[in-house]
Amino acid sequence: MKAYIFPGQGAQFTGMGQDLYESSPKAKELFQQANETLGFDITKIMFEGTADELKETKVTQPAIFLHSTILAEVMGSNFKPDMVAGHSLGEISALVANRTLAFTDGLQLVYKRAxxxxKACELEPSTMAAVLGLEDSLVEAICADTPGTVVAANYNCPGQLVISGDINAIGLACEKLKEAGARRALVLPVGGAFHSPLMEPAREELAAAIESTVFTAPACPIYQNVSTFAVTDPSEIKKNLMFQLTAPVKWTQSIQNMIKDGGTQFIEVGPGNVLQGLMRKIDRSVETSKAEI
Incomplete structure (x- = not known):
């Protein structure tokens, strides 16, 4: 069974999507539609912008979404998913690709999310840190024992977990994690504590936008970050998406469930190849590749 997986924030690069724009009239039309929907020329930033311009959250998230969803669209009959999943932001890309969301509705949700x-990042100084080489349960226990807000945020692959929280708590947790034998506990260059309780103001705002968006029955199941299991019911998909910003991204568990349910070919759709790298660390026996037109 073919599983298509969609990347999240951090996969952006200058020139992303330009090959699609130049080679496909359908892609060009969708990029132009995106510029009109957003009210600014995001294609110009994607194709010519600096790394700093692309790092702005209001640019990064829609840019990655556009690269992923437009690539899936122009693949046409070659895009035949039996199951999909997306890492954080990539979940909305996956929901457009499996026909749960219309392209423009997905883009508007991504922009509102960003x-x-x-805004939530500006309310309280917060950050994230990557932890390598420890069991998930030990990282969770150290986070629970650390004063302040610090939680497990991204279960990326065995031995690689990202924690999220207020700056002081992250600093203290990193010291404890190194003492406990972590190979690395490295603060990441991000502007906020994504997938933590500190994103509650953003969750409330996004939940209202999700509530007013039409979700239809998908063409194939999605394995969502919050639940990790196959979901096809639009109301359940909607509910899971509402809690995604404050809940951890259970990527390892989602991929393991996809494999358990018959996924044998995992194809990354969008910029970069981060998810292929994680796949190899989760289960080397499954086939991984990059989507191409």
Whole structure:
């Protein structure tokens, strides 16, 4: 069974999507539609912008979404998913690709998500840190024992977990994690505590936008970050998406469930190849590749 997986924030690069724009009239039309929907020329930033311009949350999230969803669209009959999943932001890309969301509705949700997250980041100084080489349960226990807000945020692959919280708590937790034998506990260059309780203001704002968006029956199941199991009911998909910003991204568990349910070919759709790398660390026996037109 073919599983298509969609990347999240951090996969952006200058020139992303330009090959699609130049080679496909359908892609060009969708990029132009995106510019009109957003009210600014995001294609110009994607194709010519600096790394700093692309790092702005209000640009990064829609840019990655556009690269992923437009690539899936122009693949046409070659895009035949039996199951999909997306890492954080990538979940909305996956929901457009499996026909749960219309392209424009997905783009508007992504943009509202980005703006809401940016606002939440400004309310309290917060950050994230990557932890390598420890069991998940030990990282969770150290986070629970650390004063302040610090939680497990991204279960990326065995031995790689990202924690999220207020700056002081992250600093203290990193010291404890190193003492406990972590190979690395490295603060990441991000502007906020994504997938933690500190994103509650953003969750509330995004939940209202999700509530007013039409979700239809998908063409194939999605394995969502919050639940990790196959979901096809639009109301359940909607509910899971509402809690995604404050809940951890259970990527390892989602991929393991996809494999258990018959996934044998995992194809990354969008910029970069981060998810292929994680796949190899989760289960080397499954086939991984990059989507191409």
């Amino acid at each position: 703006l809401a997250m940016q």
